[in-house]
Amino acid sequence: MEPQRQPMPTTDSTPSSSTQRIPVALGDRGYQIVVSTDTVASFATEIIQAVGDLSHALILADAAVASSIAAPLATSLSNRDIRVSTTEIPSGETSKSIAELARIWDWMLDQSTDRRSVVIAVGGGVTGDLAGFAAASYARGLRVVQIPTTLLSMVDSSVGGKTGINLAGAKNMVGAFWQPSLVLADTQTLTTLGQREYASGLAEVIKYGVIEDVKFFHWLEDNIPALVQRDPPAMREAIARSCLSKARVVGEDERETSGRRAILNYGHTFAHAIEATAGYGTWLHGEAVAIGMQMAAKLAFALGRVTDDLLARQTSLLSAAGLPISYDDADIPSMIDVMRRDKKVEHGKLRFVLPTKIGHVELVSDVDETLVAQVIADGAS
Amino acid sequence: MEPQRQPMPTTDSTPSSSTQRIPVALGDRGYQIVVSTDTVASFATEIIQAVGDLSHALILADAAVASSIAAPLATSLSNRDIRVSTTEIPSGETSKSIAELARIWDWMLDQSTDRRSVVIAVGGGVTGDLAGFAAASYARGLRVVQIPTTLLSMVDSSVGGKTGINLAGAKNMVGAFWQPSLVLADTQTLTTLGQREYASGLAEVIKYGVIEDVKFFHWLEDNIPALVQRDPPAMREAIARSCLSKARVVGEDERETSGRRAILNYGHTFAHAIEATAGYGTWLHGEAVAIGMQMAAKLAFALGRVTDDLLARQTSLLSAAGLPISYDDADIPSMIDVMRRDKKVEHGKLRFVLPTKIGHVELVSDVDETLVAQVIADGAS
Numbered sequence: 013m014e015p016q017r018q019p020m021p022t023t024d025s026t027p028s029s030s031t032q033r034i035p036v037a038l039g040d041r042g043y044q045i046v047v048s049t050d051t052v053a054s055f056a057t058e059i060i061q062a063v064g065d066l067s068h069a070l071i072l073a074d075a076a077v078a079s080s081i082a083a084p085l086a087t088s089l090s091n092r093d094i095r096v097s098t099t100e101i102p103s104g105e106t107s108k109s110i111a112e113l114a115r116i117w118d119w120m121l122d123q124s125t126d127r128r129s130v131v132i133a134v135g136g137g138v139t140g141d142l143a144g145f146a147a148a149s150y151a152r153g154l155r156v157v158q159i160p161t162t163l164l165s166m167v168d169s170s171v172g173g174k175t176g177i178n179l180a181g182a183k184n185m186v187g188a189f190w191q192p193s194l195v196l197a198d199t200q201t202l203t204t205l206g207q208r209e210y211a212s213g214l215a216e217v218i219k220y221g222v223i224e225d226v227k228f229f230h231w232l233e234d235n236i237p238a239l240v241q242r243d244p245p246a247m248r249e250a251i252a253r254s255c256l257s258k259a260r261v262v263g264e265d266e267r268e269t270s271g272r273r274a275i276l277n278y279g280h281t282f283a284h285a286i287e288a289t290a291g292y293g294t295w296l297h298g299e300a301v302a303i304g305m306q307m308a309a310k311l312a313f314a315l316g317r318v319t320d321d322l323l324a325r326q327t328s329l330l331s332a333a334g335l336p337i338s339y340d341d342a343d344i345p346s347m348i349d350v351m352r353r354d355k356k357v358e359h360g361k362l363r364f365v366l367p368t369k370i371g372h373v374e375l376v377s378d379v380d381e382t383l384v385a386q387v388i389a390d391g392a393s
Numbered sequence: 394m395e396p397q398r399q400p401m402p403t404t405d406s407t408p409s410s411s412t413q414r415i416p417v418a419l420g421d422r423g424y425q426i427v428v429s430t431d432t433v434a435s436f437a438t439e440i441i442q443a444v445g446d447l448s449h450a451l452i453l454a455d456a457a458v459a460s461s462i463a464a465p466l467a468t469s470l471s472n473r474d475i476r477v478s479t480t481e482i483p484s485g486e487t488s489k490s491i492a493e494l495a496r497i498w499d500w501m502l503d504q505s506t507d508r509r510s511v512v513i514a515v516g517g518g519v520t521g522d523l524a525g526f527a528a529a530s531y532a533r534g535l536r537v538v539q540i541p542t543t544l545l546s547m548v549d550s551s552v553g554g555k556t557g558i559n560l561a562g563a564k565n566m567v568g569a570f571w572q573p574s575l576v577l578a579d580t581q582t583l584t585t586l587g588q589r590e591y592a593s594g595l596a597e598v599i600k601y602g603v604i605e606d607v608k609f610f611h612w613l614e615d616n617i618p619a620l621v622q623r624d625p626p627a628m629r630e631a632i633a634r635s636c637l638s639k640a641r642v643v644g645e646d647e648r649e650t651s652g653r654r655a656i657l658n659y660g661h662t663f664a665h666a667i668e669a670t671a672g673y674g675t676w677l678h679g680e681a682v683a684i685g686m687q688m689a690a691k692l693a694f695a696l697g698r699v700t701d702d703l704l705a706r707q708t709s710l711l712s713a714a715g716l717p718i719s720y721d722d723a724d725i726p727s728m729i730d731v732m733r734r735d736k737k738v739e740h741g742k743l744r745f746v747l748p749t750k751i752g753h754v755e756l757v758s759d760v761d762e763t764l765v766a767q768v769i770a771d772g773a774s
Contacts, residue, residue: 121563152557185531
């Protein structure tokens with residue numbers, strides 16, 4: 013079940029523009045992640061090769077990339093006699109709503125969608141999650157191709173098959189596990205991404221180093237300047253190694269049943285509480301994750317699980333990536349209240365993913381709420 | 394993968410009130426169908442045994458059985474210190490809507506539902522399909538127990554894992570394949586069912602005899618009077634053998650990919666067109682299926698695939714069950730238009746499940762539309 017890629021990763025980024033292909037091993041639900049630069053013009057060919065019998069494509073595109081990426085793709089598919097339907101998804105988290113999902117379902121019906129139609133999601137995590145759930149549920153399941161156009165979605169939401177929408181006040185509360193047929197991650201699509209959005213993706217990249225790949229953490233310490241400057245080979249290497257890391261974890265626990273997949277939530281219990289109490293949009297997701305990783309590392313230190321070296325090195329790396337490392341205005345009682353209602357809470361007990369060393373984390377149950385409050389307060393200082 | 398039951402079926406109904414337990418073999422998604430009489434008082438025990446760690450039950454009950462079946466079950470579960478949340482689903486197909494699904498999602502959030510919560514659907518196909526999809530999608534999948542309280546849902550929708558809702562003008566267009574943890578089918582719940590509703594269920598029962606179980610067809614010819622009189626042993630036998638039949642088919646093709654599962658749609662392409670053009674509610678689903686089976690048998694005869702004996706015996710059995718066997722006011726052009734848009738149509742070609750003999754059907758593609766129109770017209774005479 014362990015994912016592999018050809019060619020094997022090198023420990024340093026190289027100037028080569030070679031495409032990396034990462035197979036995600038999930039039995040008959042396995043698929044490939046293609047990490048490349050300047051290959052947008054060949055997306056149509058990649059998609060046709062991957063799905064085999066494409067006669068109708070439904071392109072759901074974030075409004076921000078509709079003209080730059082989705083429109084050329086639509087033209088390219090149409091030129092090959094493939095029927096193409098396109099709709100724009102308004103940018104922003106509010107599109108992950110019942111109303112937008114219902115609009116898409118009706119639009120799919122209106123476009124004479126059938127079971128052989130293929131959904132193509134072009135955009136960040138919002139578009140991928142929404143389009144992925146629309147694909148999972150329409151006619152009880154259509155094939156979907158994910159084309160993530162943000163660093164965050166390339167290294168996180170496009171891998172692993174989680175799709176879904178939000179309910180009022182509850183992120184990702186409704187959805188499905190639904191694996192894509194193909195993921196196309198091209199660094200060219202990141203060139204116009206804002207600085208905060210790009211850094212937000214780096215938070216999840218750094219997370220993989222902390223939770224299960226110490227060599228990658230070291231690589232990041234060496235290469236963070238190149239990554240911040242958006243050097244294409246460095247970006248490809250970081251994306252590929254992040255996807256490999258996530259694919260390893262997902263391959264061991266596709267449906268979040270064994271507990272292994274929970275390690276991906278390092279920093280996220282805090283992050284979700286930060287996002288919910290600060291108001292969605294105050295912090296970008298990756299920024300909240302960066303702060304949450306800091307709180308989790310401090311909690312691990314307070315519990316005597318790690319030395320202060322881990323916290324220091326994590327702080328340096330997040331700072332070098334241009335990410336926030338503290339949250340001055342944290343509303344501690346509200347955050348703890350949100351954590352109690354987290355859907356990952358089972359039978360009402362607070363749980364956290366905490367490191368023991370760089371490259372290894374564990375699930376820790378029954379953490380004292382007073383200590384959690386202290387750690388949040390410490391993060392605010 | 395072939396489902397079995399203990400004890401083995403007898404060919405005649407017996408006066409014994411013994412419970413039949415039918416294991417549905419679907420690997421780690423396998424479950425048991427319990428067919429019984431007068432066991433409603435022990436439902437709570439059955440559910441607790443099947444799901445293991447029940448601490449929160451969400452009962453979604455059709456309004457028609459909320460007080461008679463759901464309320465005692467809720468009391469029984471509460472008495473065992475299980476937290477119970479209950480909501481009523483308005484009776485009727487209109488509840489299989491986005492609006493009702495959204496209401497249930499919000500209600501589930503409001504009830505502090507978490508991943509260990511268990512959904513219990515009490516009612517007919519509408520409740521089972523809606524509650525099943527709510528369970529499949531909330532937190533990306535909760536366990537669900539199906540308690541069908543109509544003959545139709547006992548022998549059809551409660552087995553096989555199809556869940557979903559309707560879009561405007563398109564039945565079951567959105568949903569998921571989601572297997573229950575347990576199905577409890579007690580004939581006691583059928584005593585108050587209206588005559589048309591009960592007969593509607595018999596249409597699907599007879600369908601199993603035609604499509605894949607000639608011995609069951611013979612048993613039905615011998616026992617249709619007892620079935621019509623709602624003799625409990627006859628009902629249990631008919632329900633158990635229908636569930637066995639469906640479970641065999643579903644076990645071979647869980648997600649409708651190999652084509653095998655399509656045989657369950659015998660009569661249904663016509664039936665869906667009848668329901669859509671007559672206006673939902675004019676015909677009950679099973680009534681439309683009975684008429685559709687007659688049209689399919691006539692089409693098979695017109696194509697020279699069967700002798701007229703099959704049609705005659707099917708006609709007798711459906712008539713004896715109190716079902717309609719013709720549709721005088723069929724709107725032929727509209728029906729054919731609906732068939733072209735059926736979601737089971739692939740790449741725009743009309744396909745039908747047609748018998749070759751009692752107990753065997755085949756999928757027939759590219760049927761001439763003129764012949765289809767003649768068969769419908771013949772059914773109207």
